[in-house]
Amino acid sequence: xxxxxxxxxxxxALSNLDxxxxxxxxxxxxxxxxxxxxxxxxxxxxQTAEIHIEVAYGLSAEAxxxxxxxxxxxxxxxVVATGRPIVVPIISQEPRFLNRTLSRSETEKKQTSFxxxxxxxxxxxxxxxxxxKKFEGENTLEEDLKFLTVVAALVAQTVRNLLLFEAxxxxxxxxxxKLKEKLQEKFKFxxxxxxxxxxxMEDVFRLIYQAAKSDATVLIRGESGTGKELVANAIHYxxxxxSGPFIKINCAALPETLIESELFGHEKGAFSGAYxxxxxxxxxxxxxxxxxxEISELNLHLQAKLLRVLQEGEFYRVGGTKPIRxxxxxxxxxxxxxxxxxxxxxxREDLYYRLNVFPIYLPPLRERRTDILLLAEHxxxxxxxKYNKQIRRISTPAIDLLVKYHWPGNVRELxxxxxxxxxICDENVIRCYHLPPTLQTAESTQTQKGNSLxxxxxxxxxxxxxxxxxxxxxxxxxxxxxxxxxxxxxxxxIKKYGIDPSMFKIKI
Numbered sequence: 001x002x003x004x005x006x007x008x009x010x011x012x013a014l015s016n017l018d019x020x021x022x023x024x025x026x027x028x029x030x031x032x033x034x035x036x037x038x039x040x041x042x043x044x045x046x047q048t049a050e051i052h053i054e055v056a057y058g059l060s061a062e063a064x065x066x067x068x069x070x071x072x073x074x075x076x077x078x079v080v081a082t083g084r085p086i087v088v089p090i091i092s093q094e095p096r097f098l099n100r101t102l103s104r105s106e107t108e109k110k111q112t113s114f115x116x117x118x119x120x121x122x123x124x125x126x127x128x129x130x131x132x133k134k135f136e137g138e139n140t141l142e143e144d145l146k147f148l149t150v151v152a153a154l155v156a157q158t159v160r161n162l163l164l165f166e167a168x169x170x171x172x173x174x175x176x177x178k179l180k181e182k183l184q185e186k187f188k189f190x191x192x193x194x195x196x197x198x199x200x201m202e203d204v205f206r207l208i209y210q211a212a213k214s215d216a217t218v219l220i221r222g223e224s225g226t227g228k229e230l231v232a233n234a235i236h237y238x239x240x241x242x243s244g245p246f247i248k249i250n251c252a253a254l255p256e257t258l259i260e261s262e263l264f265g266h267e268k269g270a271f272s273g274a275y276x277x278x279x280x281x282x283x284x285x286x287x288x289x290x291x292x293x294e295i296s297e298l299n300l301h302l303q304a305k306l307l308r309v310l311q312e313g314e315f316y317r318v319g320g321t322k323p324i325r326x327x328x329x330x331x332x333x334x335x336x337x338x339x340x341x342x343x344x345x346x347x348r349e350d351l352y353y354r355l356n357v358f359p360i361y362l363p364p365l366r367e368r369r370t371d372i373l374l375l376a377e378h379x380x381x382x383x384x385x386k387y388n389k390q391i392r393r394i395s396t397p398a399i400d401l402l403v404k405y406h407w408p409g410n411v412r413e414l415x416x417x418x419x420x421x422x423x424i425c426d427e428n429v430i431r432c433y434h435l436p437p438t439l440q441t442a443e444s445t446q447t448q449k450g451n452s453l454x455x456x457x458x459x460x461x462x463x464x465x466x467x468x469x470x471x472x473x474x475x476x477x478x479x480x481x482x483x484x485x486x487x488x489x490x491x492x493x494i495k496k497y498g499i500d501p502s503m504f505k506i507k508i
Contacts, residue, residue: 003147006033010154019162020055026155027057030131034144037112038103038132040067041155043163044080044125051080051127053101054162058132063101074098075116076128083125085117087145090135104132111135115145117152121160129155194230195378198368204231207360212238217310219295219355220333222362225412228333229293231360236289241329244288247281252294260302261318270319282315286326295332295355296341303348306330310354330355365407365414372403375411379418380430389422394430396470397463401432401439431463462497465490474505 006029013025027039038058044051053059053067069077075086075096088094092109104112116130129152133144194205211218212235220228229248236246254262261270265280282290292298298306309315310330314323332355341347365372376394384391394402407413421434464483472478479501480490494501 002033006030007150007154009033010151014154014158019158019165022158023055023155023162024057026151027055030151031057034131034133034147036131036133037108040064040130041119041127041159042067042069042076042130043127043159044071051076054127054159059101059103063103067101069098069100074100075114076130079116079118079128080125083118083120083123085115085145085149087116087141088114089138089141091132113141115148117145117148119152119156119159121156126156126159126163128152194227194234195375196368196371197374198370200363200368201371204360204362207358208234209238211235211358211360214358215240215329216358217329217355218331218358218360220331220360220362221338222333222335223364223410224335225410226362226364227411228335228362229291231362232289232291232293232331232333235331236291236329239289239329241288245285246289246291247285248291248293249281250293252297256299259298260305263302264305264315264317265320265324266318267320270317274319277317280315280317282309282326282328283324285328287328289329289331292330292332294334294336296334296336296338296347300346300348303351307348307351307354310351365410369403372407372414373399375414376402376418379415380422383419383422387422389425390428391422391425391430392428395432395463396466397459398430398432398435401435405439429467432459458497461493462499465493465497465499469499469501469504472504474501474503476501 009029010026013029014022016022016025023041027036027041030036030039036057038056040053040056040059042051043054049071051069051071053064056064056067059067069080071077072081075088075094075098078096079086088097090110091097091099091104091112091114092106094114097114099109111134112132113135114130114132116128118125119127119129129148131148194201194208196202196204208231218232218235220231222228232248233246236242249263251259261274261278261280263280263282265278265283266274268274268277292306305315309326309328313327314325316323338347338352342349342352365375373394376399380391380394383389402414402417409416417436417439418430420436421430425431425434465479468479468482469476472482476490476494477487480487483490493499
């Protein structure tokens with residue numbers, strides 16, 4: 001045997017990035033140079049204390065599956081336990097040899113030697129390299145053992161990398177499972193996430209629940225900022241497709257020249273710059289759900305391709321000639337009037353009816369004012385955690401401003417408003433002056449004409465008195481002390497602003 005040539009080929013094989021395939025090549029090379037009958041690289045799992053065959057030469061898949069040993073069990077288990085190589089000159093004469101793979105006949109055992117050497121990295125035994133070879137006399141055993149020890153040292157780093165890769169793969173899979181579980185929990189349509197207790201939102205929750213149980217196409221409609229994406233999340237993560245992919249596409253955010261390739265993919269050479277075949281988002285969403293936000297922004301050509309997906313469950317990549325079949329659920333959303341778009345011939349009527357199987361309408365915030373305080377407190381808690389603040393509540397006058405405002409940006413605008421207030425607030429309570437100026441117009445505060453500075457001072461004064469009475473449970477004397485004023489002056493202000501201290505007393 002030309003040992004140098006053999007080691008050179010092994011080193012070349014180990015440079016392959018495909019770790020498992022590299023180890024298979026090593027065994028094939030040993031088969032060519034050493035005339036081995038069988039060979040195996042086994043891996044030790046410290047968590048289970050079990051050794052299993054990772055790659056093999058001359059063994060069937062069933063034999064590989066049978067080749068499992070506990071630590072210290074048989075020749076392989078003993079080599080892992082001790083870290084020392086073992087040579088069995090004649091298999092039939094060694095009682096410790098278990099023949100766990102059942103791959104050797106009784107006749108063959110009388111003619112075969114077995115070599116098993118440890119694979120070590122930093123003195124840690126990772127596994128073993130073992131071979132079967134026809135017995136050629138005692139003189140060759142020591143030389144073959146030394147050579148296999150060198151080979152084991154060469155493959156040690158590859159085995160180590162393979163173990164690290166498998167461990168990382170397992171970790172990512174576990175993280176992926178945990179992430180999906182968190183997402184499912186996060187987007188359960190409870191009042192803690194999609195916040196609302198108004199009658200219109202109760203109707204929305206009921207529709208979400210019904211949509212999640214089915215596999216129907218859903219069209220979510222509502223003004224910008226009403227929470228259409230949250231509803232799509234809730235439907236997917238409470239459906240039978242929850243374990244599958246959930247892909248979100250904003251049709252308005254993608255350039256018209258790229259959106260077809262992004263949605264449906266393209267073949268290599270389909271256009272300038274298409275150097276490789278690319279899967280589209282519809283293909284990647286197979287087995288799950290795809291959410292198409294701003295669906296009205298798709299041009300008529302793409303609407304036709306989307307219609308085919310809805311009707312036939314298939315599409316063609318850009319430049320492709322072979323149809324690709326997918327099993328996906330489509331959830332679409334829009335803030336536009338699709339009926340008007342159909343009249344203008346910019347949205348296909350047949351697509352509209354295919355999308356509108358299960359419509360869900362999200363009301364604007366101005367139509368669910370009873371939810372404003374609930375939402376504001378939810379966002380206050382969220383941003384308290386985010387910015388490490390300890391803001392306890394929102395003052396009554398500030399709540400009045402929030403409720404009276406018309407919220408053209410809906411829930412998204414309210415969320416941004418509370419985030420801004422939390423950032424600039426250096427007290428325990430969010431007050432009127434922490435809210436954006438847009439909420440403090442004459443219309444929103446319902447103030448009358450007059451000296452704006454005087455009105456601002458009066459509003460602040462009234463707010464401070466109410467806050468002090470809340471804290472002291474309606475006790476005017478204690479409230480006066482908190483405000484660093486006299487009881488007489490406080491009573492005068494209470495009467496001036498029409499405040500009823502009894503409203504803040506503890507009711508038994």
